[in-house]
Amino acid sequence: MTTVSMTVNGRQVSADVEDRTLLVDYLRNAISLTGTHVGCDTSQCGACVVHVDGRAVKSCTMLAVQAAGSSVTTIEGLATGDELHPVQAAFREHHGLQCGFCTPGMIMTAVDMIRRHGGQLDEATVRHELEGNICRCTGYHNIVKAILDAAAKMQMPAAAE
Amino acid sequence: MYATNFSRAANLADASAKMGAATDGKYLAGGQTLIPTMKQRLAAPSDLIDLTRIPDLSGIKADADTVTIGAATRHYDVATSATVRGAIPAIAALAAGIGDPAVRHMGTIGGSIANNDPAADYPAAVLALGAGIITDKRTIFAEAWFQGMFSTALGTDEIVKAIQFPIPAKAAYAKFPNPASRYALAGVFVAKMKNGSVRVAATGVGEGGVLRFPALEAALQANWSAAALANVAVSPEGLLSDIHGSAEYRANLVNVMARRAVAAAG
Numbered sequence: 362m363t364t365v366s367m368t369v370n371g372r373q374v375s376a377d378v379e380d381r382t383l384l385v386d387y388l389r390n391a392i393s394l395t396g397t398h399v400g401c402d403t404s405q406c407g408a409c410v411v412h413v414d415g416r417a418v419k420s421c422t423m424l425a426v427q428a429a430g431s432s433v434t435t436i437e438g439l440a441t442g443d444e445l446h447p448v449q450a451a452f453r454e455h456h457g458l459q460c461g462f463c464t465p466g467m468i469m470t471a472v473d474m475i476r477r478h479g480g481q482l483d484e485a486t487v488r489h490e491l492e493g494n495i496c497r498c499t500g501y502h503n504i505v506k507a508i509l510d511a512a513a514k515m516q517m518p519a520a521a522e
Numbered sequence: 523m524y525a526t527n528f529s530r531a532a533n534l535a536d537a538s539a540k541m542g543a544a545t546d547g548k549y550l551a552g553g554q555t556l557i558p559t560m561k562q563r564l565a566a567p568s569d570l571i572d573l574t575r576i577p578d579l580s581g582i583k584a585d586a587d588t589v590t591i592g593a594a595t596r597h598y599d600v601a602t603s604a605t606v607r608g609a610i611p612a613i614a615a616l617a618a619g620i621g622d623p624a625v626r627h628m629g630t631i632g633g634s635i636a637n638n639d640p641a642a643d644y645p646a647a648v649l650a651l652g653a654g655i656i657t658d659k660r661t662i663f664a665e666a667w668f669q670g671m672f673s674t675a676l677g678t679d680e681i682v683k684a685i686q687f688p689i690p691a692k693a694a695y696a697k698f699p700n701p702a703s704r705y706a707l708a709g710v711f712v713a714k715m716k717n718g719s720v721r722v723a724a725t726g727v728g729e730g731g732v733l734r735f736p737a738l739e740a741a742l743q744a745n746w747s748a749a750a751l752a753n754v755a756v757s758p759e760g761l762l763s764d765i766h767g768s769a770e771y772r773a774n775l776v777n778v779m780a781r782r783a784v785a786a787a788g
């Protein structure tokens with residue numbers, strides 16, 4: 362057992378886990394944040410995407426000890442109190458989810474892509490950037506719409522400056 | 523995944539010492555190949571020695587003739603590097619097409635080269651440009667490095683420090699990705715070097731991993747244009763045949779991707 366400490370959604374956390382413990386299992390089991398999902402468990406589907414030190418990664422393909430000392434953001438860390446993050450709000454508005462299983466990973470991937478591309482996002486870029494996130498319900502159309510709308514809305518304050 | 527002991531190496535000497543002390547150790551970089559392999563119990567190292575915190579193992583340098591990429595440099599950082607985009611844009615574009623964003627945020631060039639997956643992208647660039655692989659012990663050139671599928675000249679405790687690419691006059695990479703895995707079904711890197719020589723290497727197609735195509739090279743040497751390749755036959759002999767595509771299909775893809783790459787290189 363190793364004591365693994367990190368910052369998750371701004372909160373300092375610590376747990377004794379085996380070195381083989383995956384980051385996703387640390388989040389779900391050791392610190393009880395079950396918003397991050399395990400979909401395929403083979404690095405393909407992206408349901409487990411979280412941000413580690415500001416970058417989107419698949420938490421089923423990283424050990425918790427690799428993230429020791431890092432700052433991690435999960436789906437639980439996006440909203441401000443009762444106010445949804447603009448990407449969460451856009452997914453609701455545009456029906457970007459059906460069963461909702463892939464949604465945490467989709468949203469964490471979307472937030473990361475909007476941060477990297479800013480106002481430069483177009484449909485082709487969004488679809489390319491979503492290659493690591495699989496959805497079996499929506500056909501992606503409304504997910505793409507939601508991300509483009511959120512990106513536009515998040516750009517507005519910056520554009521007004 | 524079987525139990526394992528994880529530790530971070532502070533520097534190269536520390537990494538070698540930790541490897542020496544392990545019963546069956548493995549170096550860990552981005553983990554985008556090794557961790558899935560361990561989860562499937564196809565690998566069960568007693569110890570994992572994380573190389574990514576070694577300061578001089580990450581980063582990109584360039585001079586007039588070469589670009590040197592540290593082994594622990596992530597695919598995303600290569601894809602977005604102004605230095606790489608300026609000197610060898612084909613490598614930045616190649617890195618931008620590996621897997622998906624989350625894989626690119628973690629995966630490293632050193633891990634890709636050490637692993638030598640027969641469908642990985644970087645090996646095509648390394649072989650086409652005749653890059654040097656700099657380890658903690660020696661420099662090995664591409665031809666001697668790649669020794670068949672998942673096999674390289676790397677010693678068990680040897681560490682890849684950096685890959686040094688000669689800057690070509692022109693180069694481009696064209697990839698036909700497997701739509702499910704994103705790995706290359708055929709990926710062709712074409713390069714015209716500053717001394718005028720032409721090299722063409724392809725990944726995803728060879729039974730023995732990445733390989734060069736002398737007939738395509740000769741045609742492009744005589745006439746650097748996509749049209750020059752129109753009638754050059756690529757033999758399916760020695761090419762992979764699997765559920766994703768027959769050897770004949772891949773042979774055709776090599777020619778098509780080579781033409782697209784030459785057109786893109788200009």
Ligand SMILES: Cc1cc2nc3c(=O)[nH]c(=O)nc-3n(C[C@H](O)[C@H](O)[C@H](O)COP(=O)(O)OP(=O)(O)OC[C@H]3O[C@@H](n4cnc5c(N)ncnc54)[C@H](O)[C@@H]3O)c2cc1C
Pocket residue numbers: 404405548549550551552553554555556557558573593594619620621622625628629630631632633634636637639641642643644676680681682683703704705706
């Ligand atoms: C969903 C998915 C899609 C992918 N798609 C592609 C793709 O389209 N194209 C592609 O090319 N790759 C693809 N990959 C693989 C990815 O690029 C890997 O990151 C890469 O192959 C291995 O790099 P790594 O840093 O993750 O290495 P690791 O997984 O950490 O290590 C791989 C091997 O290399 C050894 N190693 C690592 N660094 C060193 C070093 N410096 N010195 C000596 N040995 C070392 C390790 O011991 C291990 O044996 C994909 C992976 C996933 C999960």
